[in-house]
Amino acid sequence: MKKFLKFLFFLPCLLQAQSFEGIIRLEAVNHTAGEEARIVWHLSAEGQRLDYDIKTAEGQGAYKIYFPKGDPNAYLAVEEKGEKRLHTISPNLMDPSNPATQLFFARETGKRAPLGSFDAREVMIQGTKGYVQCWVAEVPGLTVQDFPQMLQGRGAIHALQAQNISGIPVDLKAFDPEGKVLYSQKILSVEPGKIPDSWVTLPKDFKKSN
Amino acid sequence: MKINEPLQMDACITRETFLLLQHKPGHLAMKVLRQMFFGALFSVSATQSWEQNVGIGTNTPDNSALLHLESTTMGFLPPRMTYNQRDAIANPAQGLVVFITEDSTLQFWNGACWLKSFQEDCNSCYFTVNPAAPTDTIDRTLTDSCSAALTITQTNGLPQNIIFNVASMLPPGMTVNVTPNPLNSSGQVTISVHVTPFTPDGLHTIIIQAFCGQYLQTIVYAVYVEPCYLLDVFNSTLNYDVASSLYATYPTAPVNAPVCVHVTVHPGVEITSNTTAQPAFTTGNLPAGSVVGLTNNGNIIGRGGNGGTAYSPSSGATGEGFAGGTAVNLTVNTNIQNNFNIFGGGGGGNAMAFEISWTPPAPANIVTLGIFVGGGGGGGAGNGQGGQAPGSIIGLSYYVNGLNGTGGQFGVGGQGGILNFPIPVNLGPVTISLSPNAVGGNGGGYGYPGTQGYFNLLVSASITINLPFIGTVTIPVVNNVPIPLPVPPPPPGAGGYAIKRNGNTVNIPDNFYTNANLRGQVGN
16 A cells, blocks of 8 residues: 555656657648748657748748757757758747737636547637637647746646646637637647657757857 | 542532532533532642631531531432442441441441441341231131231341230230240241130231330231121020021021131020930031130039939849030030039939848748838939939839939039838748938039949848747847848949030130039030
């Protein structure tokens, strides 16, 4: 019994240590900027990396964002004509005017719906500059604590955490007060698997430009 | 009678004796005279003293005279000879008198030289002029000058300078020169008379004084000047054409033979042009060889050049400022008497506006900025138009027009357009901030070229990235990067000619003039 209690005591710690490794595939649309993005999110114990393929009316592009483990900043990595640069993304660069960053209250509406392979619940999050319709679903092995430090305590994640609403936002639409869609995002798939550490560590041959 | 020895007696030849001699014909008279002479010589000589004098034609010779000649019908005739014969007299006595037949002068030996009766001493100058009164005619369609060659011969005195001075008041537009002046002793001098279309027609008498010591001779040169056609401009006008005005005023004026025309622009008149392609004033299509005189008492002002618009390959514009227009254009030789203002148009300032294409670095390189930015050049003085954006520009355009130049006597060039405020450009997720400091060149003042503007453009770019569950993050990509000009800055326009000769002559030397009444280039 004592051993069982000891197991129960350390279970969360073990679960915490066994953070999610794998790939999350998303698509996101910035309706204001007319930008569509396909994002491949690599999660590893050593860090995380988001690969963006974007398409706008003006053209196409690609870049990567690194979230090194234990680093409050993220890093945008670009390569152009043989030049490799890193742009530091500090938390204070977050756009304070974006409604998604101003969310403060979330509530489950009780609606459920299958979204792809996910059994999702509707959560409405109210903010000072708009609102978010969020569908959350339980994803085995994946919690919001698996997300990078920069994403913790902000936006929809913060609102869900504040209300102890479990699950991962698998479909999300941000609106302005007039109901105009500003931003939408959808998780297409979650693919657990081992990610090489080299994929998520900051490349040494890139030079920081800011 | 020849007397070559001192007279040793008094002799008295009475009037009666002379009358007798006059009325004796031929050899009889000679015989009588010979008898009287020797009779008197030998019969009287014993009775005359050494101190007595001789009277001929008088019985009472003056006491102060050794020989007293008295007659109302005859004169004293000294020895007559040539200069050579005079000079052959060996050891002439002081006071020896001769008459030179070559120049009919009575001369005497003063002990050092032969002096003419009017000379004071051996250095007293005297000269002859040949011819002394030349005449000429000037047809200004054929020539603007005439000359007379005079032979000057110093006939007396040591060689010295003979100085010539134009003594008469010359009419407008006429000049007279004597060369060489002074002339050393003897030789040839040339009197040159130059006239212009301003010279009144008619006979002009030119009096030239020639000095040599105390001696003065007056030379009279009579020059007749043929008339010119006279044109007057009393009202302000555009693009004045002398030829057109001539044939409108004088329908019978020759169209195939040279003409002489004198144009007077009267006070208050302003002659300008609406385009730099045409001069404000031109002598026009006059017959070859014609001559024109322009007396300007008004304003003759070339059109100001327009300011440059932009460097815009899509519209064919280069951005260069345009040259100012010509004030006075010459097609024939011309004399100009400028009593007021002749101003070439100011050149237009260059545009400092460019079509620029710029792609920011990754990750913002998903966009390429195509923009038209800058300021137009100012128009030149003389109503040059300020540069304006070409009409074919599409898309993003941030352009400030150049200002127009002003006209009239006190016209000035217009200021180039100034663009110096930040411009944000949103291109999807990319935000580009332009910080231009672009100034088009100013239009030039009268006769001056436009000035060179300048252009600086700093660009910042940022990209907005969407982070999952969070929203947007705006990431600066570049900050204040200078954008190079796509081409070298276009040049400003040149100042307009004040007087464009086109190979013809004008009395105002070639130069760039910036004085109160003449501004701009005079030249070809």
